Amino acid sequence: MLTATSPPKGLSAIAAGTLTEILNMWATAGPLAGDQVNVTAIVKNISAESLYITCTGLYDDTPLTFSPDYTWIDPGKNYTFTASFTMPNKDIRLHVWSYYWTGTEWLWDDYVSLDIALGEAPPPTKEEFKNLEIT
Secondary structure (H helix, E strand, C coil): CEECECCCCCCHHHHCCCCEEEEEEEECCCCCCCCEEEEEEEEEECCCCCEEEEEEEEECCEEEECECCCEEECCCCEEEEEEEEECCCCCEEEEEEEEEECCCCEEEEEEEEEEECCCCCCCCCHHHHHCCCCC
């Protein structure tokens, strides 16, 4: 599994959560192009009140929807959000944000990113190599 890095330089000041904190995020390590990549983000309510909290993600121009859409989290409690996507044929950087509901709008609160490197296909087995046809 891959785990999230801290926010990139220059984003730490604007990415610090005030009411939520993304404690950890991980994804399937070394996926091949076309593989399903499973992503897990653990978000904590660091406020003194219960909040509706949600997570969203993005890689390249592709949005990532987490499940559940949102949930009620009591103060000091964590919740696990999950998502999955099909790995493209290249390395990606996955961006994930947490939001909380004010009663009238969702406010962005915390951010983490995770680099996911495209895995390498294993070499052919002896049997596969023996049956290899060149056209």
